[in-house]
Amino acid sequence: MAKGFTDDDDALLSALGVEVETKKEASRTPKEERIIAGFEEIQRFVTEHGRAPRHGEKNDIFERLYAVRLDRLRAQPDCMALLLPLDHQGILSNAVVIEEIDENISDDELLSMLGVDGTEQNSITELRHVRSTAEKRAAEEIANRERCEDFDTFKPLFNAVQRDIEIGTRITRPIRKEAGFLKTDIRPGEFFILGGQTAYVADVGETFKAPNGESDARLRVIYSNGTESNILLRSLQRALYKDEASRRVSEPSAGPLFAGENNEDDLASGTIYVLRSKSDNPIVAANRDLVHKIGVTGGDVAKRIANAKLDPTFLLADVEVAATYNLFNISRTKLENIIHRIFDPARLDIQIEDRFGNPVIPREWFLVPLFVINEAVEKIKNGTITGYVYDPKKAALVKRKGG
Numbered sequence: 362m363a364k365g366f367t368d369d370d371d372a373l374l375s376a377l378g379v380e381v382e383t384k385k386e387a388s389r390t391p392k393e394e395r396i397i398a399g400f401e402e403i404q405r406f407v408t409e410h411g412r413a414p415r416h417g418e419k420n421d422i423f424e425r426l427y428a429v430r431l432d433r434l435r436a437q438p439d440c441m442a443l444l445l446p447l448d449h450q451g452i453l454s455n456a457v458v459i460e461e462i463d464e465n466i467s468d469d470e471l472l473s474m475l476g477v478d479g480t481e482q483n484s485i486t487e488l489r490h491v492r493s494t495a496e497k498r499a500a501e502e503i504a505n506r507e508r509c510e511d512f513d514t515f516k517p518l519f520n521a522v523q524r525d526i527e528i529g530t531r532i533t534r535p536i537r538k539e540a541g542f543l544k545t546d547i548r549p550g551e552f553f554i555l556g557g558q559t560a561y562v563a564d565v566g567e568t569f570k571a572p573n574g575e576s577d578a579r580l581r582v583i584y585s586n587g588t589e590s591n592i593l594l595r596s597l598q599r600a601l602y603k604d605e606a607s608r609r610v611s612e613p614s615a616g617p618l619f620a621g622e623n624n625e626d627d628l629a630s631g632t633i634y635v636l637r638s639k640s641d642n643p644i645v646a647a648n649r650d651l652v653h654k655i656g657v658t659g660g661d662v663a664k665r666i667a668n669a670k671l672d673p674t675f676l677l678a679d680v681e682v683a684a685t686y687n688l689f690n691i692s693r694t695k696l697e698n699i700i701h702r703i704f705d706p707a708r709l710d711i712q713i714e715d716r717f718g719n720p721v722i723p724r725e726w727f728l729v730p731l732f733v734i735n736e737a738v739e740k741i742k743n744g745t746i747t748g749y750v751y752d753p754k755k756a757a758l759v760k761r762k763g764g
Contacts, residue, residue, distance in 0.1 A: 403431055404448075414427035423508075506589065515583045533610050536602065553597075553608065562582055579594075631657055633685065633686040634662045637649065637654075639680060655729075704737075707751055708727055
């Protein structure tokens with residue numbers, strides 16, 4: 362294959378009196394340049410992943426946009442004619458369409474997804490494309506998410522929130538919708554779950570008056586999939602309202618967890634109960650004031666312990682209630698696991714026989730003073746409990762090593 366001329370070749374031919382005709386590249390319209398730029402993004406995706414972009418909700422938002430873009434390019438003869446000479450990977454010739462395009466989608470909407478303005482201004486009398494109010498609203502709610510270049514700064518926040526939710530120090534609450542979407546308060550630093558993604562409100566811009574007279578603001582919202590958007594506050598409120606699965610993530614210490622502090626928005630979720638046993642077991646009898654059962658129930662404590670003397674869980678003996686704490690907005694199971702993990706070093710190692718003579722080892726009894734249990738409850742309330750563990754030798758909560 363012949364190589365292109367170099368500068369030395371041109372100089373030599375010039376010295377020989379041979380004129381070299383320079384082939385002029387055909388100029389392209391701005392629309393063609395945008396189409397090519399969009400196709401080059403698809404080419405880079407194929408180079409990186411070794412395949413064409415695919416549709417599907419499980420795929421990255423950018424891959425899904427590239428898939429729609431590719432389908433549309435294949436469907437337009439003028440685009441095919443423009444791009445085929447540039448398609449060194451054979452992307453356009455691979456006519457496997459994974460998902461059909463909705464026939465009801467307008468050309469303007471599809472071209473907009475391609476990054477192409479659907480109308481060329483051919484004369485001064487031809488209006489530019491003006492989107493309807495509904496189209497503008499839909500576009501705002503999507504808000505042109507783009508890659509978050511400094512996502513590494515926010516990733517630890519998402520990891521911490523997920524960890525807090527798993528252990529129960531944060532909870533997720535459904536968005537209240539009976540009062541309308543404008544009642545959804547949004548503040549910087551808050552987390553929401555929207556469209557299956559965790560969304561973090563990193564910044565709220567200056568408030569301004571929207572054309573309809575309502576106050577609005579531009580937000581910077583970071584999503585757990587590494588994207589971000591500059592959606593309007595009212596648009597985010599609307600999106601949260603429309604998403605049936607949307608939720609607000611509480612602060613670690615936000616929302617009262619115990620009785621006496623709840624308000625009408627809080628959801629009752631159970632009771633922590635602390636019991637003392639009246640068993641005549643030698644170990645229990647010798648440590649009556651220290652041996653406590655710590656449990657969590659979603660029902661009535663009195664009913665829970667009514668038949669204690671018949672239940673191996675209660676050491677087959679009557680019990681007395683030492684303390685109770687009513688819970689709001691927290692997972693009972695997760696909370697119980699946290700408490701048991703904290704006091705695990707003081708778990709009572711005892712074996713009894715049930716009514717049928719079978720050996721039973723109750724797992725919810727601990728050698729812990731009541732005042733330490735009260736202290737643990739306070740640390741659960743203020744969100745610091747995960748930094749502590751119980752030290753049986755000191756009979757106190759101590760900070761975890763490295764905590």
